[in-house]
Amino acid sequence: MEARTENSEQQEHAECDTKIRILDSACELFAKKGFKNTTTRDIAQAAGVNLALINYHFGGKNNLYESIIENKFVEIKSAQLPAYTDSAPPETQLYEFTHFILGKIFDTSENSWKRNLVMNEILNPQSPFHEIIYERIVKRDIDFLRRIIVNITRKHIPETRLNRLTFSIFSQIVYYYYSIPIIQLSSPKQKFTAKDTEEIAREITEFSLAALKNMKFEEK
DSSP: OHHHHHHHHHHHHHHHHHHHHHHHHHHHHHHHHOSTTOOHHHHHHHHTSOTHHHHHHHSSHHHHHHHIIIIITHHHHHOOOOOOOTTSOHHHHHHHHHHHHHHHHTOOSTTHHHHHHHHHHHHSOOSTTHHHHIIIIIHHHHHHHHHHHHHHHOEEOOHHHHHHHHHHHHHHHHHHHHHHHHHHHHOTTOOOOHHHHHHHHHHHHHHHHHHHHTSOOEEO
């Protein structure tokens, strides 16, 4: 009986290890190549497992991708934007928001694959789950930015115009995700250190505030 229990535990441990290797390899490949350009054969080869094990553990590429969203994104779903008190000026909130997102864009840690996967799905949707990623992750940021704009202007802004203003600011931030290679070619000395992140965040904030405060809106 003890031998069977020990064998069973060893098998469970081996299966768990295999699933982790598959998930880790899939995360890296999906983030780098995108959903469409990543095959289960690619994942199996990177994980060093038999191709059939992906179907056995996850039931195919779609289910594997969904498992990544459900399990590997726990940290992102639970992560909070910078906390503010009710008395914090919206101008300060705009800077902190901008700094927070830029920090994710310039992240070079082992978690940077999450940023790449999210950005790929939003800017170039390839999988059946891009709407889920938007609803669970990106919408929170967009809604937060919309509230900041309303609090800065203290004016009535029609919905369509508020959307345009929101994405005008958001696009300044997201632009850095794809423009880093161009920036480094045109300005080789440009780095993206913590200090640079602060300066870029402040410049985007000042630029956006100047525009918002000089626009004409209907009074509330």
